[in-house]
Amino acid sequence: MKKILICLFALLIAVPAYAIDGTQLLKQIDRNLNPESYELYRKLINIEPDGRKKEYVLFTVKKGRDKVAALFLSPASEKGRSTLRLGDNMWLYIPNVGKPVRITNLQSVVGGIFNNSDIMQLDYADEYNVEKIEEQGGEYLLHLKAKTKTVAYDRLKLWADKNKKLPTKIECLTEASMLIKTLYFKEVKDFGGGTVRPSVIETDSPLYKGYKSVIIVANIKKKEFKDEVFTLTFMSNIESLRK
Amino acid sequence: MIKRYFLFSALLVVLFSPFCLVAEEYKFDLSEIEKKPYHIGGYLEFRPVLFGLDRDASLYKLKFFKRDEGKTIEEYNGKLQIEGSYEKGIARLFVRTNFDLTYSYLGWEHNEPQRMIYEGYLSLKPTPSLSFKFGKQILLWGKGYAFNPVAFVSRGKDPDDPELALEGFIAASADYIKSFNGPLKTLSITPVILPVYEHINDDFGKVNKLNFAGKLYLLLYDTDIDLIAMTAGSRTSRVGMDFSKNITTNLEIHGEFAFINNQRKKVIDSLGKISESKFDAKNYLLGIRYLTASDTTFIFEYYRNGTGFSHLEMKDYFTFIDKGYDLFLSKRNESLLKKAASVTQGNYGRPNPMKDYLYLRVTQKEPFNILYFTPAITTIMNLNDKTLSLSPELLYTGFTNWEFRLKGTALVGQRETEFGEKQNDYRLELRVRFYF
Numbered sequence: 001m002k003k004i005l006i007c008l009f010a011l012l013i014a015v016p017a018y019a020i021d022g023t024q025l026l027k028q029i030d031r032n033l034n035p036e037s038y039e040l041y042r043k044l045i046n047i048e049p050d051g052r053k054k055e056y057v058l059f060t061v062k063k064g065r066d067k068v069a070a071l072f073l074s075p076a077s078e079k080g081r082s083t084l085r086l087g088d089n090m091w092l093y094i095p096n097v098g099k100p101v102r103i104t105n106l107q108s109v110v111g112g113i114f115n116n117s118d119i120m121q122l123d124y125a126d127e128y129n130v131e132k133i134e135e136q137g138g139e140y141l142l143h144l145k146a147k148t149k150t151v152a153y154d155r156l157k158l159w160a161d162k163n164k165k166l167p168t169k170i171e172c173l174t175e176a177s178m179l180i181k182t183l184y185f186k187e188v189k190d191f192g193g194g195t196v197r198p199s200v201i202e203t204d205s206p207l208y209k210g211y212k213s214v215i216i217v218a219n220i221k222k223k224e225f226k227d228e229v230f231t232l233t234f235m236s237n238i239e240s241l242r243k
Numbered sequence: 244m245i246k247r248y249f250l251f252s253a254l255l256v257v258l259f260s261p262f263c264l265v266a267e268e269y270k271f272d273l274s275e276i277e278k279k280p281y282h283i284g285g286y287l288e289f290r291p292v293l294f295g296l297d298r299d300a301s302l303y304k305l306k307f308f309k310r311d312e313g314k315t316i317e318e319y320n321g322k323l324q325i326e327g328s329y330e331k332g333i334a335r336l337f338v339r340t341n342f343d344l345t346y347s348y349l350g351w352e353h354n355e356p357q358r359m360i361y362e363g364y365l366s367l368k369p370t371p372s373l374s375f376k377f378g379k380q381i382l383l384w385g386k387g388y389a390f391n392p393v394a395f396v397s398r399g400k401d402p403d404d405p406e407l408a409l410e411g412f413i414a415a416s417a418d419y420i421k422s423f424n425g426p427l428k429t430l431s432i433t434p435v436i437l438p439v440y441e442h443i444n445d446d447f448g449k450v451n452k453l454n455f456a457g458k459l460y461l462l463l464y465d466t467d468i469d470l471i472a473m474t475a476g477s478r479t480s481r482v483g484m485d486f487s488k489n490i491t492t493n494l495e496i497h498g499e500f501a502f503i504n505n506q507r508k509k510v511i512d513s514l515g516k517i518s519e520s521k522f523d524a525k526n527y528l529l530g531i532r533y534l535t536a537s538d539t540t541f542i543f544e545y546y547r548n549g550t551g552f553s554h555l556e557m558k559d560y561f562t563f564i565d566k567g568y569d570l571f572l573s574k575r576n577e578s579l580l581k582k583a584a585s586v587t588q589g590n591y592g593r594p595n596p597m598k599d600y601l602y603l604r605v606t607q608k609e610p611f612n613i614l615y616f617t618p619a620i621t622t623i624m625n626l627n628d629k630t631l632s633l634s635p636e637l638l639y640t641g642f643t644n645w646e647f648r649l650k651g652t653a654l655v656g657q658r659e660t661e662f663g664e665k666q667n668d669y670r671l672e673l674r675v676r677f678y679f
Contacts, residue, residue: 043271048614054643057275073276076284076678077644086428089465089489096408098383102467102487104495104534150492200269208612216271227422228372232467233431233460234420240335240368242278 022130022142028165029158030123033197035222037063039241041073042217044118049210058119059242061223067230068120071238082238085120086230088150093235100235115152118215124158127151138162153180164188166197181205191220284679285325285339292318292672299658301561303666304568305587308580310348318347324361324408338363341408361410374418381411382435384458384471385528386487386497389602389623390546390595392526393483393499395473396437396456402594402602402623403634403652412437412444429462439477448477465489471501479505493534501526506550511586513562515579524549530602538608544601551598552591554627558659560591597661599626615641630656630663646676 034040044056057073068085072078080095093100128144128151135141136159144156153172160167170183182205185198201215228234229241294316297303326339339362343354364378385391389402398409420431437454439447447454456473466488473481483501490496506524511517530544552560560583567579590596606619617638624631636650652670656663 041271041276043269043275045269046614052641054615054641059276075643077286077640077646077676079284079678086462087465088492089462094406097406098381098409099385101388102386102489102495102497102532104489104493104532208614211614214269216269218271218273219276226371228420231420231422231429231431232462233418233429233433234371237368237371237374240330 020133020140022133023125025133025140025160025165026125026128026130026142026144026158027123029160029167030125032164032166032195034062034123034220035193035195036065036123037222037224038220039223040217040220042215045214045216047212047214059238060119061225061229061238061241062122063225063227063230065126066122067227068122069230069235069238070119080239082235083116083120084230084232084235085116085122088148090116090120091232091235095236100232124156128156135162139168164196179206181207191217193220193222195220195222280331281327281329283325283327285323286676286678288320288322288324288674288676290320290322290672290674292320292670294318294667295669295671296666297654297668300666301564301568301664302592305564305580305583306666308568308571308577312348316348318345320345326362333368335366335368336364337366339408341410358410361408372420376414376416376418379411379413380416381409382414382416382433382456383409384469384485385499386467386469386485387499387528387530387544387546388532388542388604389544390528390548390600391499392501392528392546392548393469393471393485395471395478395481395483395501396435396454399594403621403632412447414438414444427461427463428465429460431460433458433460437477444477450477452476454478475504479503479507493536495532497528497530497532499526499528503550508550508552509586509590510552510556511560511563511583511591513559513566515563515566515582517582517586526550540604540606540608542602542604544603546595546600546602548595548598548600552596553598554660557591557597557628557661560586561659561664595623595625597625597627600624601626615639625656625661628656628660628663630654630660632662644678646674646678648674648676650674 039059039061042058042060044058046054056075056078058070059073060068060070062068066087070083072081082093084091084100090103091100092103124144128146130142131145132143133140138161140160140162142158142160144158146154154175155173155177157171157173158167159169166188167185169185172180174180181203184202186200186202187198188196189199190196199217203213205211225241296312296314296316321344323342324339326337328335328337338360340359341354341361342359345352360379362379362381364376364380366374366376368374382396383391383394384397385393389405391400396412396414400409401407414435414437416433416435418431418433420429422429435456437444437447437456439445439450439452439454441450454473454476459470461468466486469485471483481501481503483499485497485499487495487497503524503526505521507519507521509517509519526547526549528544528546530542533541563579564583567583570576570579601624604619604621606617609616610618619636619638621634622631632652632654634650634652636648639647650672654662654665654668658664
């Protein structure tokens with residue numbers, strides 16, 4: 001009888017954890033961060049140990065699960081440069097060169113701590129499987145594993161606020177669980193249209209000691225685009241989507 | 244004393260507090276993303292170059308036979324590239340100008356005024372699927388990094404600096420794009436009309452001709468494929484295709500193939516007899532782009548230039564220059580050197596005039612975690628005469644809108660070879676750019 005009671009008690013406390021559908025939770029986090037199709041503006045700031053900063057402003061459009069395009073608006077040295085991701089295909093367009101060039105998925109298009117996954121990010125649920133969920137006080141800890149080798153970070157540890165279902169911290173890890181960088185999500189803001197999400201993401205990396213990078217998000221708008229916008233031929237015209 | 248200390252402290256607070264505030268705040272003003280109907284930008288460049296001359300080389304003799312400039316010459320280059328655009332509704336007007344100013348042993352020089360407009364066109368975009376462009380424009384086709392055998396309607400790029408902006412041609416073009424679900428994801432068609440008349444694209448080929456070209460682009464099974472053609476007119480008719488595909492996450496392969504009908508080649512023998520042959524030429528390229536885990540990028544290309552000269556033809560050309568130089572030294576007679584010069588421009592003197600080349604460029608992103616620092620080394624190897632150019636470079640872009648590049652080039656080759664007979668043994672240049 002005592003054993004049965006212990007088993008029942010163990011089941012009772014175990015049920016809440018197993019009741020969470022990791023994939024559904026991750027999809028919910030994705031939708032809370034952005035609509036599935038949208039346009040948004042971001043400022044990327046690299047801060048060096050001596051306080052020197054380098055800033056980039058990007059205009060990004062996304063459609064569905066796997067179509068993303070981004071255009072650099074500043075600084076002047078990068079203005080007009082655009083990147084396109086269509087599934088696992090990725091291209092870079094440099095105005096001076098005059099034609100898009102196919103790039104390998106892992107190639108970085110800006111210097112510093114940022115890489116393509118920061119600029120051409122898809123939904124987490126599209127790139128990662130949830131391996132395990134833990135509950136830590138007011139937060140969930142999701143252990144994510146990349147679905148394919150094309151993803152920049154093989155593993156993620158994502159901490160999310162239980163109530164808001166928004167990330168608070170993400171650790172990006174290699175296959176061997178070596179920490180590459182940590183993202184801290186801050187300053188939750190109402191962007192309108194039902195999007196309430198962190199507006200500032202700070203990043204640090206043990207690989208770049210003393211360096212910090214910040215992403216500030218602005219003007220997220222749910223928007224539909226024609227498929228033709230996400231084509232190599234359209235890359236030099238992304239500016240025309242800005243109103 | 245206390246008063247002085249207080250004043251000093253106050254001064255420190257006043258001086259440094261704004262910087263502290265700025266360092267802690269992350270500002271993103273909406274004015275930074277506000278779209279204006281017009282845009283003006285560009286860059287200013289200063290590029291001093293030191294050339295180490297090879298005084299025994301044939302091309303040195305051809306150029307310097309009447310003057311002695313010593314073992315080295317200096318050149319100071321300035322460049323101002325300005326671009327501007329104005330957008331209203333579906334229309335956009337775009338202009339890119341390029342002004343080059345050089346000070347060398349020849350004194351001050353600048354590029355010709357008619358060559359200062361690199362691009363100047365009106366584009367109309369009624370829908371994202373359809374657009375038109377009228378005016379001077381760059382239509383750079385092909386997937387190669389250093390060479391583009393299928394770039395039928397653009398000027399040849401310099402393999403030594405393939406990312407430099409090129410001057411366009413006056414043309415009318417359109418783009419029609421269609422996306423699909425399934426193995427064929429994208430299809431786009433680009434028809435081009437390129438007129439060649441006196442004062443309009445007259446350096447493209449035969450004048451008083453209207454040239455038609457076109458490109459069909461497909462994204463099929465995650466592979467970029469272009470089918471390209473140009474009808475006979477100012478140049479002979481030609482067809483081509485190119486492709487590009489990511490094989491793995493860090494390996495991309497690309498290739499180009501061009502078939503040129505009735506290509507003409509002007510050859511000079513060692514006695515100075517000029518003959519012209521006509522043949523169908525095949526030009527092609529195969530290349531890869533490979534990224535290692537440590538952020539080293541390799542770009543490797545093999546280029547077959549079917550219109551190029553054989554090693555023997557180049558040897559004859561160099562031998563004839565040497566004969567002309569000997570004649571000039573003995574009798575002050577320039578006639579043979581003038582004849583050699585007449586077959587140099589756009590022929591023997593074009594970049595990579597021979598048949599088989601290997602190109603390798605290795606870049607290392609931010610070694611030793613030095614942000615914005617990219618060292619690279621590039622080599623172009625002539626497989627026909629076993630000569631090469633080797634160019635190490637250091638690039639730093641750490642200051643916003645500034646770019647610093649230090650580049651050296653050494654030319655390695657025996658006598659009567661392409662790189663061995665160039666006028667320089669080496670070149671050292673600094674390039675400083677400020678973008679605005």
